[in-house]
Every structure is written in structure tokens, then in C-alpha cells.
Amino acid sequence: MTTIRDVARHAGVSPATVSRVVNGMPGYSSATRDRVTQAVAELGYEPDTLARGLKTMQSTMIGVLAPVVSDALASQVMSGVERAARELGYSVMLGRTGPGSEFAPGYLHTLRTYRAAGVVLISAAITADMRRVAGPKMPLISVAIRDGKQFPSLAIDDERAAYDATRHLLGLGHERIGLLAGDATSLLVNAPRERGYLRAMTEAGATPLLERGNSLYDSAPPALGRLLERDPALTAVFALSDEMGAAVVNELQRLGRRVPDDVSVLGFDDTRTAQHVHPALSTVAQPLERMGEVAVHHLLDAGNGGARILPHRLIERGSTGPARRTP
Structure with missing residues (x-):
């Protein structure tokens, strides 16, 4: 049963090139087209979508x-x-x-x-x-x-990313930085991000302050409320997901606090959510x-x-x- 990878190996090109040739897309030389066409014929490859699906x-x-x-x-x-x-x-x-x-x-x-x-x-x-x-x-x-x-x-290296982000906030003059973390059972994602934040704060001689949500939007306002109860003079919140970060921006403004004049907010991931809030959310970008x-x-x-x-x-x-x- 011939696949696109078989044709690619036979013709000495990538599967993507085979796909472009059989679908009539540009981006290859005439010599490459001839090699792919010959390989398709010799191997009996069927590029038609329906026939290929059946076979x-x-x-x-x-x-x-x-x-x-x-x-x-x-x-x-x-x-x-x-x-x-x-x-x-x-x-x-x-x-x-x-x-x-x-x-x-x-x-x-x-x-x-x-x-x-x-x-x-x-x-x-x-x-x-x-x-x-x-x-x-x-x-x-x-x-x-x-x-x-x-x-x-x-x-990405989650611990390093959170460390760099916290260092950025410290570099802006923030010392009272609250962390809005995710689920404590998230040992492979949330835990290293927490470690990065704690390491940066400890190195700077700043006092860590952490509350938890569950990474989703609705969990952030209550967690933010707990942060502000513990330190009403917070100047920055680092949320470990963009959904929580967007919720923090909205909730702070509902409480009459200006973002970023009173409180800066930093998110994590660079999802589309980060740009669907005003002001738009600064964030750690994953590709x-x-x-x-x-x-x-x-x-x-x-x-x-x-x-x-x-x-x-x-x-x-x-x-x-x-x-x-x-x-």
C-alpha cells in the first residue's frame, strides 16, 4: 500500500513536495516535478482524496x-x-x-x-x-x-520562562508581586512555573505571595481577591495562564484599580485571549x-x-x- 512517504523516498524529496506536486501547487522545479510524477507512476500512488481515503x-x-x-x-x-x-x-x-x-x-x-x-x-x-x-x-x-x-x-522550559518573567517585573521596580498559580497537582507544568517565580523572588530578596486558581478564567477573580486580602498594596500579579491573566485585568478594573498604573498584570502562553482584553495582556509566549x-x-x-x-x-x-x- 503506497503512501506519500514512499513516493517522497523514491523521488528523493520531502512528503511536502510530493503533496504540492500532486495537488498542483507551486514551489518546486520542473526537474523535481518530473521526478515526483515518475515516482507516482512507478509506485502506483493514488493521490485522489476519496480513493486514497478508501485505500x-x-x-x-x-x-x-x-x-x-x-x-x-x-x-x-x-x-x-x-x-x-x-x-x-x-x-x-x-x-x-x-x-x-x-x-x-x-x-x-x-x-x-x-x-x-x-x-x-x-x-x-x-x-x-x-x-x-x-x-x-x-x-x-x-x-x-x-x-x-x-x-x-x-x-518550553517552564521554570526558566517563569523565572525570566518574574525578573522582568522586578526590573520594572515591582517588589510586591503576587503569583496566581494553577492546580497544585499539575506537577509537570504548574510546579516548574512556581519554582521559577519563587527562585526569582528569593534571589531579589522579595517576599513571595501565592494563591491558586485552576488556569481557567472563572477561577481567577476569587484567587485575586485572596491575594489582595493578604496584601492590598500589591503592584503586580503574575498569572500562570492567559485566561487567568485576562480575568485579573477585568476584575482589577471592576474593583477600581487601574491597569497598569496601579497594578501590572502578566500572563502566560500568548494565546489569542491575551489580545482580547483591554489593555492587552503582556505574557510569556510559547510557540x-x-x-x-x-x-x-x-x-x-x-x-x-x-x-x-x-x-x-x-x-x-x-x-x-x-x-x-x-x-
Whole structure:
């Protein structure tokens, strides 16, 4: 059963080039086109979408499992996955795994039955049970989470990112910086971000102040209220997700506090949510769509390799500024 990768190897080009040639897209030389066309003929490759689906559906499907399908982070990773998959001639099946990835084994069993080319797990670590259900041959990769084991993963250095972000706020003159953290059971994402914040605050001789939400919008206002009860003179809040950061901006303004004149707010992830609040949210950016694209190529290269760290960056928007001066 000939696949697009077989044609690519035969012609000495990438699967993306084969896809462009068979779909009549530009971006290759006439010599390359001739090689691909000859390889298609010699191998009997059928590029027609319907015919290929009937004959090779089991080898042209990529699974994506996400904890919440409407989540902004998952949506942006999905955009990258879909773009890369479409370019390479693959289809995508999305599954919602629920809290704690509780439905992941069921989806993995289905994807294994259909002989999917691989599975991207968004914000979920690969467990031994997942690996067992998926079988030894199906490539798996975790995205936006550092596994801590030898399983393949794509993520930023969360601890370093939170450290750099806290140092940025300290550099703006903020010393009374409250942290709005996520779920304490999130040992692979929230915990390293907390460590980064605590390390930066300790090095600066500042007093850490932490309250928890659950990374979602509705959890932030109560947690912010608890922060302000403990220190009404806070000048900055570092929220460990953009959803919580956006909620903090809105809640502070509801309470009559100006952002950033009275309180600066910094988020995390650089999802689209960060720009849908006023003032727009400064944030730590993860290359979410790029992660999705890289994950697809990783799967189609047989899923080789362990953890891979991608760079983060700080994006300054209107929600942060210098600390206010006290009389």
C-alpha cells in the first residue's frame, strides 16, 4: 500500500513536495516535478482524496488528544497540527480527553484500530498505560508539557520562562508581586512555573505571595481577591495562564484599580485571549502553532527522539508598566 512517504523516498524529496506536486501547487522545479510524477507512476500512488481515503485511511490519519477542545492553548496547537498535516496529505481526528486524560485510553484504542500514523497529546504526559494501549509501533508525542521521562515531548522550559518573567517585573521596580498559580497537582507544568517565580523572588530578596486558581478564567477573580486580602498594596500579579491573566485585568478594573498604573498584570502562553482584553495582556509566549507543526513532522519521522525544548519569549503589551511610586 503506497503512501506519500514512499513516493517522497523514491523521488528523493520531502512528503511536502510530493503533496504540492500532486495537488498542483507551486514551489518546486520542473526537474523535481518530473521526478515526483515518475515516482507516482512507478509506485502506483493514488493521490485522489476519496480513493486514497478508501485505500489508505489507516496510514493517513493523525490523532490529536486535548483535555478541553475549546481551550485557547489547545486550539492554537491544533492550528499548527492541521496546517502541517494538510500540507503532507494527512487528515486529523480530534478527541477530548477530559480531566486527567481520563478518556485517552479509549481514543488511543480507536486510533490504534485505524492504524493512525501517530498521536499528538496536548498538555498531557505519555503514561505507561497510554503507551501500552497505543501499542509499540504507534508514535506518540506530548506537546506543551515536559514529560520528565524518555517519551517524546515538545515544550518550553517552564521554570526558566517563569523565572525570566518574574525578573522582568522586578526590573520594572515591582517588589510586591503576587503569583496566581494553577492546580497544585499539575506537577509537570504548574510546579516548574512556581519554582521559577519563587527562585526569582528569593534571589531579589522579595517576599513571595501565592494563591491558586485552576488556569481557567472563572477561577481567577476569587484567587485575586485572596491575594489582595493578604496584601492590598500589591503592584503586580503574575498569572500562570492567559485566561487567568485576562480575568485579573477585568476584575482589577471592576474593583477600581487601574491597569497598569496601579497594578501590572502578566500572563502566560500568548494565546489569542491575551489580545482580547483591554489593555492587552503582556505574557510569556510559547510557540504554540509551531509546536503543532513540529509535532506532526516528528510523528512522521517515526517518532524518534526524547524531550525537545523550544524557546520562549516575553511579549510586552499594555498590561504591564513600571511600579507605582509610594509617598
